[in-house]
Amino acid sequence: MxxxxxxxxxxxxxxxxxxxxxxxxxxxxxxxxxxxxxxxxxxxxxxxxxxxxxxxxxxxxxxxxxxxxxxxxxxxxxxxxxxxxxxxARGEHHDHLIDIDTGAVIEFQSGKIEKLQEEIARSLGYDIVHHRLELYGRKTDRSS
Structure with a gap:
C-alpha cells in the first residue's frame, strides 16, 4: 500500500x-x-x-x-x-533526522544523497533494492 x-x-x-x-x-x-x-x-x-x-x-x-x-x-x-x-507507508521515499535530545523525528528528502548512494552502490557492483537513512543529531546553538 x-x-x-x-x-x-x-x-x-x-x-x-x-x-x-x-x-x-x-x-x-x-x-x-x-x-x-x-x-x-x-x-x-x-x-x-x-x-x-x-x-x-x-x-x-x-x-x-x-x-x-x-x-x-x-x-x-x-x-x-x-x-x-x-x-x-508513503509513496515518496524520505530519510530521517532524529534529535537526540528531544526524540523529534524530522523527515527530509535529498536528491544529492540519493544520487551519491546510487553511485556508491554502482561502483561496488550493486543495485540498491532498499535503504533507510537515519541521521542522529543535536540542534546547533545559533545564539552564540
Missing amino acids: RQAMNQKPDYEKELRKAGVRITRPRRIIIDILTSTEDHPDAMRIFHRAIEIDDSISLSTVYRTMNLLEEMGAIHRHAFNGGPSRFEQ
Missing part, C-alpha cells in the same frame, strides 16, 4: 481486503494513525487510544500494528535502539 504524502491511507479498507474484522478498538487505532504526523511508538498510540476508549488493550495495539506492518501499510523504525516507532 503506497500513499502520496498528502493523501490519507485507508487502513480500514486494506484490513478488510485482508479479511480482518474492523472492531471499535481497531477503528480507533486506525483513526489515531491517520491523524498523526509524528512517529509514535505503541505505548503512545495506546495512551492516545485509551483517552478515547479505556477498554482498549496494549495487545490490541500491538496486534493491529503488526497486521498493518505485514500488509506494508506502515513502517516500523527502531531509532537509536529505542522502542519501535511507526509511520504511514
